[in-house]
Amino acid sequence: MPEKLLIVDDEPDMLKLLSMIIKEKTSYEASITNNPLEALELVKNGGFDLVIADLKMPGLDGIELLDAIRQTDKDIPVIIITAFGTVESAIETMGKGGFDFITKPFKKEQILFTIDKALKWAELQKENRMLKEQLKKVEG
Amino acid sequence: MLLLFGVILLLGWLYSQKVKEIVTRDFNEQQLVLARHAAQQVESSLNMLKRELQLLGNSPSVQYMETAFMARRMGITFSSVKDEGVEEIRFIESNKKTHVVNSSGYHTIYTSSKDLSYLEWARNKKIRNNIVIKDISLITPLVKKDTGASLVMKMVLPIWQVSVDESHPLATNNFSGVLIFTVDATSLVKVITKDIRSGKTGYAWVIDNKGNFLYHPESEFIGKNAFEVRKEKKPTISFAKINEIQKEQMLKGKGGTSFYTSGWHRGVEGEMKKLIAYAPITLDSKGADIWSVAVVAPISEVEGAIYSIHVRQLSFQVIVIFVILFGGILNIALVLSWSNSLKDEVRKKTMDLEKSEHRYKSLVENAEDIIFTVDHNGNIMTINHSGSTFFNHEAYKLTGVNIGELCLNEDSAALQLKTIDEVFASGKSKQITYSVEVDGNPRWLSTNFTLLLDEHGNPSNVLGISRDISDRKKIEEQSYYTEKLASVGTLAAGVAHEINNPLAIILGFTDLQLEKTQPDSELYEILKTIEKQGTNAKRVVENLLSFTRFSEQKEENVDINQNINSVLSVVGNTASLHKITINKKLPDSLPQVKGHAGELQQVFFNIINNAISAMKTGGTLSVITKPADNGDEVEVVISDTGYGIDRQHRAKIFDPLFTTKKVGEGTGLGLFVSYGIITKHGGTITFETSTEEESTEHGTTFTITLPTTKQ
Structure with missing residues (x-):
């Protein structure tokens, strides 16, 4: 069962590019939306393994979306992409629990590498938690 | 002064002589009054005796020689005249019987031969009617024990039987017969004259018609001849004067005043001058027999008074002279002292004034502000040291120069002259800011113009106090420039974001599409071109972004070459616009340095930007990096072929706010900041320059050294 990615960007062409890269270069399944509020709903409903979000979006920006996602799911990795790369926004992203910060324009290898890394990290997190739970049961 | 003294003394002497003369005359006049009075008294005493004699002679008892009655009658008369000096009354009858009444009483005696001579004299009928007493010339000196010498005289009256009475109808x-009064003449005159005092010691004496003394206070003189007795007493003294007076005046019945030389006075011996006043005593109505009374006093009586007056007057004169003299000296001393103190005061005031002027001049001269005065037309009258230093001219060369000529432009000149006019018209101070030109460079002045009034309160000059606010102006411009840069940076960042989004999409799709295209196909070439141009655009945006946010960067290992390339890519267009060839030698093996990439980038940008500015008509910009000889540093050499840095500016190029660029083009901070950054990085920044005048190979070379990360 392929991992499911959710891509959020207010620019449809960017959504199209990212989904095309993922579709052509990975086996992952990509869902896209240009509405960050819808994206939050989708994440709440569950089923996604990774979120890629633009930083600057109308209504709800990337950092706010990250905040909101962290309220519902602590494990899902979030990658922030921005055309306005500043150190402050990068630090804020990482501080809020974002997995990584990628500035536009980017090489497709860069984004693919980050996605793989994030998914592996998420897998490890999941395994780690399961093992801890099993250990609790054994000990319990 | 001596002449004045002499004149005063002469006048004083003349005055005292005159006073002496007047006092002497007055004194003698008083003596004359006394003498006359005495003479009158003597005359009246004699007249009284004559009357008594006449009365007795008229008595029928006498005339008819009725003895009993006659004795009584004679006694009555004697008692009434004995106090007047009559010593005896004698009646000598023609029958040669003589009746005598004296202090012893009445008695009769035989007629003596002396008496007979009276009788014979009286029988002369010629004198019968002259019932007057006849001064008997027979005056006999008698010596009386109690009263001293006296002269007695006989008053004789012939008696004829002329009266009638009951018995002799x-x-x-x-x-x-003849009736005789024997009179002590000395006593008679003594009663009157002995108490006469003229002055303190003056006295009276009386001489008879022969010049014998009837009375004199010197009792031994009485009865003696006045012409002889003096000579006897003092043979050494000439009595010619008094003798002449006695002879020519007194014995001739004249009255008057005079003086003479005597040898004594009231017991005082010695030659002395005496004042004399004399009056005649007439014994009968015919004036045939004359005595004379004299009142005399030594001149010392007068001189005493005169002396005291003289002394008083002299004292007064001396006092006056001394007062005048002392007053004069005091006056001169006071005037001198006043003059001296005035001089001192003037000197002190002058010194104070000089000090004050010096202080004010020093204040003005040492003031940091430019202080000057201008006339109504704006011509400089005076200017202080700061002013001459500021304009880089001697103060005297600036005097007379119109203030407008110093201005940078006509607007500033007009503003200044208009302000001066307004200050003259309104009398109110006004502050303006304007630019002037100093050695071809613009400077800003903030000047307060104040009206100066002359001593009559009329406007005379305008005082200007200027402060050089060029630095402040530059800071204001700099802050404006910085704000402009910041807003440009913000704008650039926003633009970069807007550009980066489409670029990301373009490059992303191009990248995807390239993988699907045959490398030798035409489409592939097209996609590659798209990718290349997109990448170029991406780099420009990256540079722009990095330039506006270098402050965010932290210390890191910096690739100097990359840093310089970044700068050159930004200024590349400008350089080619100015026909500047960029010649760079940036070896790959260059060690990295530790530092702030953005800050170093700013340094390179500043120097390269200055180099481009220095080559207005084109040239070559060389940028060379190399490891330094010591191996521990990196050397960056940036050189241009521009006009070089003027000699007078060379020492100032790293000063803050120093610029030779036009307003708005340069901040004067570039090299200052660069110097600070390099120094902070532990490096050095130096330059070599030569102008067109100095060398054909003109231009400027900046050499920067930075420590490498190995350190």
């Missing part, structure tokens, strides 16, 4: 006119 008819006058017989027969000669009866």
Whole structure:
């Protein structure tokens, strides 16, 4: 069962590019939306393994979306992409629990590498938690 | 002064002589009054005796020789005249019987031969009617123990039987005899004259018609001849004067005043001058027999008074002279002292004034502000040291120069002259800011113009106090420039974001599409071109972004070459616009340095930007990096072929706010900041320059050294 990615960007062409890269270069399944509020709903409903979000979006920006996602799911990795790369926004992203910060324009290898890394990290997190739970049961 | 003294003394002497003369005359006049009075008294005493004699002679008892009655009558008369010096009354009858009444009483005696001579004299009928007493010339000196010498005289009256009474109803006119009063003349005059005092010691004396003394206070003189007795007493003294007076005046019955030389006075011996006043005593109505009374006093009586007056007057004169003299000296001393103190005061005030002027001049001269005065037309009258230093001219060269000529432009000149006009018109101070030109460079002045009034309160000059606010102006411009940069940076960042989004999409799709295209196909070439141009655009945006946010960067290992390339890519267009060839030698093996990439980038940008500015008509910009000889540093050499840095500016190029660029083009901070950054990085920044005048190979070379990360 392929991992499911959710891509959020207010620019449809960017959504199209990212989904095309993922579709052509990975086996992952990509869902896209240009509405960050819808994206939050989708994440709440569950089923996604990774979120890629633009930083600057109308209504709800990337950092706010990250905040909101962290309220519902602590494990899902979030990658922030921005055309306005500043150190402050990068630090804020990482501080809020974002997995990584990628500035536009980017090489497709860069984004693919980050996605793989994030998914592996998420897998490890999941395994780690399961093992801890099993250990609790054994000990319990 | 001596002449004045002499004149005063002469006047004083003349005055005292005159006073002496007047006092002497007055004194003698008083003596004359005394003498006359005495003479009158003597005369009246004699007249009284004559009357008594006449009365007695008229008595019928005498005339008819009725002895009993006659004795009584004679006694009555004697008692009434004895106090007047009459010593005896004698009646010598023609029958040669003599009746005598004296202090012893009445008695009769034989007629002596002396008496007979009176009788014979009286029988002369010629004198019968002259019932007057006849001064008997027979004056006999007698010596009386108690009163001293006296002269006695006889008052004789012939008696004829002329009276009638009951017993003799008819006058017989027969000669009866002669009636004689024996009078002590000395006593008679002494009563009157002895108490006479003229002055303190003056006295009176009386001489008879022969010049014998009837009375004199010197009792031994009485009875003696006045012409002889003096000579006897003092043979050494000439009495010619008094003798002449006695002879020519007194014995001739004249009255008057005079003086003479005497040898004594009231016991005082010695030659002395005496004042004399004399008056005649007439014994009968015919004036045939004359005595004379004299009142005399030594001149010392007068001189005493005169002396005291003289002394008083002299004292007064001396006092006056001394007062005048002392007053004069005091006056001169006061004037001198006043003059001296005035001089001192003037000197002190002058010194104070000089000090004050010096202080004010020093204040003005040492003031940091430019202080000057201009006339109504704006011509400089005075200017202080700061002013001459500021304009880089001697103060005297600036004097007379119109203030407008110093301005950078006509607007500034007009503003200044208009302000001066307004200050003259309104009298109110006004502050303006304007630019002036100093050695071809613009400077800003903030000047307060104040009206100066002359001593009559009329406007004379305008005082200007200027402060050089060029630095402040530059800071203001700099802050404006910085704000402009910041807003440009913000704008650039926003633009970069807007550009980066489409670029990301373009490059992303191009990248995807390239993988699907045959490398030798035409489409592939097209996609590659798209990718290349997109990448170029991406780099420009990256540079722009990095330039506006270098402050965010932290210390890191910096690739100097990359840093310089970044700068050159930004200024590349400008350089080619100015026909500047960029010649760079950036070896790959260059060690990295530790530092702030953005800050170093700013340094390179500043220097390269200056180099481009220095080559207005084109040239070559060389940028060379190399490891330094010591191996521990990196050397960056940036050189241009521009006009070089003027000699007078070379020492100032790293000063803050120093610029030779036009307003708005340069901030004067570039090299200052660069110097600070390099120094902070532990490096050095130096330059070599030569101008067109100095060398054909003109231009400027900046050499920067930075420590490498190995350190």
